[in-house]
Amino acid sequence: MTTVAGHPSRLRVALTWLAGNALIGYFWIFPLGAVGGLVFYLRARIWNDVVPLYGRDGAIGVAILIALAATVLVGCSVLFNRRQARRAGFPARRETRLVGALATIVVQLLPFAGFLLFTDRTVPPFF
Amino acid sequence: MTNIDRRKLLQILGVGAAAAGAGATVASPASAAPADPAGPRKVPPGKPLADSAAVTPKPAPPLARMQGDMRLLEANIRSTGLLAASVDEWVLRAQQWVNATYGNRAGYVPAPEDGRTGWPTMFALTRALQLELGITATSDSFGPTTLSRVGATTNGSPTNIIKIMQCGLYCKGYYGEDISGTWGEVTTESIHQLRRNMGFTDVNYHLSPKEFKALLTMDAYVVVENGSPAVRSVQQWMNRSFIDQSWFYIVPADGHPSRDVAKALIWALQIELNVAGANGNFGPGTRSALRARGAISVGQHDSGSSNFIRLFQAGMIFNRYPVSFDGVFSQSVSDQARLFQQFVALPVTGKGDFQTWCSLLVSTGDTDRRGNAVDCVTTITAARAQTLYDLGYRVIGRYLTNVPNTSLDKNIKPGELQTMFNAGLRCFPIYQTWGGEASYFSPQQGHLDASLCVQAASGYGFERGTIIYHAVDFDALNTDITDYVIPHFRAIQNTMELLGHPYRIGVYGARNVCSRLAALGLTTSSFVADLSTGFSGNLGFPLPYDWAFDQITTITVGSGAGQIEIDNNIYSGRDPGQSRVRDTSAKPDVRFDMSYRSALLTALRNYLNPLDTPKVGLIHSIEEALDKVLAHDELITNLSRGYNVRKALLQTNPFWEYWKQTLEESVADAAVRLWYVYRQQLEAWENSGHLGTPPTPMPERPDSSTGVSQIFAASAIRARNWAKGRGLVPGAAQDASDWHVMWDTWRSLNENDNYNISTVPLILFEGGHRRAGISGQRLTYTDQEIEQMLASYQGDGSNSVVYGRETMGVYRCFEATNALIRN
Structure with a gap:
């Protein structure tokens, strides 16, 4: 299903874009969820008003994992979305990019929002 | 086929261990299963046993040989566990011969062809002998008819009777001259060895009826399973001394004072005391005769044909007290008697008095003794508590639970413990839901019992560390103890360990049950069911070293509101019982x-x-x-x-x-x-x-x-x-x-x-x-x-x-x- 100009149909690109970003968004649950735990660690260190999930070693480990996961996911996200933009033949205008980026962020945050709002917030069974 | 060839065959077929056992059969007769009446299989005179091949049986026809090999192989495969130790080639051949010879005769029950000595094989040989003697109404028992008909077996006896005897020799672990039916020098030497092991010192060239009867039993005549040589020497003396008595049959000489041995000792004592109607039971006649005979004291010794002191020494030896067996009541015997009296909570006199005799001979000892402890299924009221206290009882055994699905209401009632404490009595708790047969006992049940007894005992407020006696209320044989009771108590111990040992584990049971559990460290105290004198686990077994309560009689005491039926228990003081419980409000x-x-x-x-x-x-x-x-x-x-x-x-x-x-x-x-x-x-x-x-x-x-x-x-x-x-x-x-x-x-x-x-x-x-x-x-x-x-x-x-x-x-x-x- 290609257009006469050699690009795939926009519907197909849109579905691929949506599915890919939803998948990436699913994996964002882990670093974002871990950020919550790290926040409690920092609160415990600074204000001593909560009990953290882990100690210093754990916090360092989690921070490293968050950084690595975020790097990988941002990288994947950029590469994937650029490819989809090329496939769809979108003009490389700044406004278009901005809208696309915002839409991507929204889609990628959807799984995390669902995780927060509609689950018991345990580690997703997929993992 | 030589044994070496057989070993190769079996190794090829993947049963190398069995093959080794088959080869080792002759060289190492002690490799028989523990229950076997192991005896030294003798080398034929003039044929020193250099290796297994030296006693290889006569070559059999090829087909029969192969069949024999295959049966041996089957037997090895069928038997589980230590294959090598459980299969004896000669026993297998004996089984094969007796089945082949008598298999079609009415009244014969075949022996299992598994190469293992056991009662079924002995019964088959007994029935075969009866058939040879013309007895058509055969039975497993080598009874008076068989005894009277068999006569002395000599080298002139019928071939098949000699063969049955040779099969019996093989089953006993002696060399049976290839089941040839010929009484040669090999058979003579085996019979000599058997009789020597039984305790006879004279040389005979025949087998007497009583000896034949003994041959066809599972009794051993060598020390087995940590038996005591001292006990064995007494057993041999009994065989030697009483063989001519009509009431006496040859007892095992295995170092274990078993039921038959203990009964024979009582019988011998009855003869010694001229008790009318001697029967091996320790009844009122024997008791009164013993009382009348008076106590033995230092310096006395047997004289003439009297064996009175020797029998006392036999009783001491059977109870594991090391005394000389010479018919002299020396100071050393008196000292040991003191230790025994102290151990069983008798007055320490150092004499061979009536009560000491009783405790040596039967598990209840002197049943007129009044102990300091009781156990009962009846609720202890203030009046009953007073009765018990006035009679000198101080420790009361009471049940933690009732038995589900029964009407017997035996558990401790609310306020009952306080009633007992107020009267100056203490309490030891007993846990028994059923426990009346072997199948009750299992690891699962042990875990459950531990759990339930903790819940029950804590409900009554029993303090941590209280000893709870778990009942094994049946006549547990050694195999029952091994297969059921020990795993059950191991589970109780494991559960208690998991729970941080809230209560210590005691056992109520026959002497053998208590002793074996204590030896394994599974219990800390024993409540001995000596009242059940007929239990095979009591007769011939000494009192467990950790006994706390010794149940000897059931009596009714008191009157009116204070009347109560109790089991009268001798009390060693090892478990003082509980004099208080924690607040359960x-x-x-x-x-x-x-x-x-x-x-x-x-x-x-x-x-x-x-x-x-x-x-x-x-x-x-x-x-x-x-x-x-x-x-x-x-x-x-x-x-x-x-x-x-x-x-x-x-x-x-x-x-x-x-x-x-x-x-x-x-x-x-x-x-x-x-x-x-x-x-x-x-x-x-x-x-x-x-x-x-x-x-x-x-x-x-x-x-x-x-x-x-x-x-x-x-x-x-x-x-x-x-x-x-x-x-x-x-x-x-x-x-x-x-x-x-x-x-x-x-x-x-x-x-x-x-x-x-x-x-x-x-x-x-x-x-x-x-x-x-x-x-x-x-x-x-x-x-x-x-x-x-x-x-x-x-x-x-x-x-x-x-x-x-x-x-x-x-x-x-x-x-x-x-x-x-x-x-």
Whole structure:
């Protein structure tokens, strides 16, 4: 299903874009969820008003994992979305990019929002 | 086919061990199964046994040989366990011969062709002999008719009778001259050896009827299974001395004073005392004759044909007291008699008096003795308590539970213990639901019994460390004890260990049951069922070394309201019984009622969801954590009852920690495991003298909080050592600086939920003591004390205060639900 100009149909690109970003968004649950735990660690260190999930070693480990996961996911996200933009033949205008980026962020945050709002917030069974 | 060829054949067919056994049969007759009447298979005179081939049987026809080999192979394959030790080629051949010869005769029951000596084989040989003697109404018993008809077996006897005798010799472990039917020098030598082992010193060239009867039994005439040579020498003396008496049949000479031996001793004593109608039973006639004979004292000795003192010495030897067997009542015999009297709680006279005779000969001893302890199924009222006290009884055995599905109401009633204590009596608890047959006993039942007895005993307020007597109320044979009773008690011990040893384990049973369990360290005290004199586990067995109560008679005492039927028990003083119980006004917790689950879950969610604590990305949900705790409800309930603390205290931390688990903790656990694997490899490499390359080093990570309750190994060791130091749990302190100890503990915490959860109370008690000086265990801890104990689970840092506050809310949720259930 290609257009006469050699690009795939926009519907197909849109579905691929949506599915890919939803998948990436699913994996964002882990670093974002871990950020919550790290926040409690920092609160415990600074204000001593909560009990953290882990100690210093754990916090360092989690921070490293968050950084690595975020790097990988941002990288994947950029590469994937650029490819989809090329496939769809979108003009490389700044406004278009901005809208696309915002839409991507929204889609990628959807799984995390669902995780927060509609689950018991345990580690997703997929993992 | 030689034995070596056979070994090769069997090795090829994958039963090498069996082949070795077949080859070893002749060279090592002791390889017979323990029940076998093992005797030394003798080398034929003039044919020294250089190797197994030296006594290879005559070559058989090829087809028969092959069939024999295949049967041997089948027998090896069929038999389980130690194949080599359980199959005897010669026994197999004896079985094959007797079956082939008499298989078609009416009245014959075939022997199993398994190469193992046993009663069925002996019965088959007995029936074969009866058929040879023209007895058509055959039976397994070698009775008076068989005895009267068989006569002396000599080299002139019919061939088949000689063959049956030779089969019996093989089954007894002696050389039977290839079952040839010819009485040659080999048979003569075997008969001599058999008779010597029986205790005869004269040389005979025939086998008397009594000897033939003995040959076709499972009795052994050499010391077996840790038998006593001293006992054996007495058994041999009895055979030698009484063989001509019409009442006497040859007794085993195996070093064990069995039922028959004990009965023969009584019979001999009856003859000695001229008791009319001697029958081997220790009845009133024998008792009065013994009383009339008077006590034996130092300086007396047997004279003439009298064996009175020798019989006393035999009784002492059968009870494992080392005395000479010479018919002289020396000072040394008197000293041993004193020790015996002291041990069985008799007046210590050093004489061979009536009561000592009784205790030597029968398990009840002198049944007129009045003990200081009783056990009964009847409720002890104030009047009955007074009766018992006035009669000198001080310790009362009472039942913790009734037997389900029966009408017998025997358990301790509310207020009964206090009635007993007020009257100056003490109590020892007995746990018996059924226990009246072997099939009752199993590891599963043992676990259940331990659990139920803890719940029952704690319900009555019995203090930690009380000895509870678990009943084995049937005539357990040795095999029953091995197969059923021991695994049952091992399970009780394991469960008690898991629960932190709330109660010590005692046993009520026959002497043999009590002794064997005590020898394995499974019980600490014995309540001996000596009243059951007919139990095979009593007759011939000495009183267990750890006996506390010796049940000898059932009597009725008192009158009117004070009348009561009791089992009269002799009391050694080893278990003083309980003179108080803890206050039971505060109800202990009971098992969780699952109909309250959803309410508890809602309460926990309502408390935890708004709580400002990390709860995103945990591995387990609140519901999963609750289910995890409820899955261990039996253990937690028993722990709470054993330690006499609220169940909620022991539910809170496992719930919280399980809920709070993250993936990071799994990573930490993996790191610990890798570290100890490295340590093990390093140790192995060092022990090998640095053979090969050293293992790859791993980052040092000796500990992590692990398992369902997230406990550090170091914390567990510290808490357990603390508890051991205060006598809360038994055992020696462990060294946490030893990495082996750390690794074992960590692995137990990580892999064994029960161990992990059973460590929680100790951590809380130790932490509460360390943090707030809380001592003792009770149901009435204040909220502040509970919070301090919960907080200590997080250590002593500032976070622990928040932790205590947060978990206190969880405690309240659990306690509110538990209170509803227990009330």
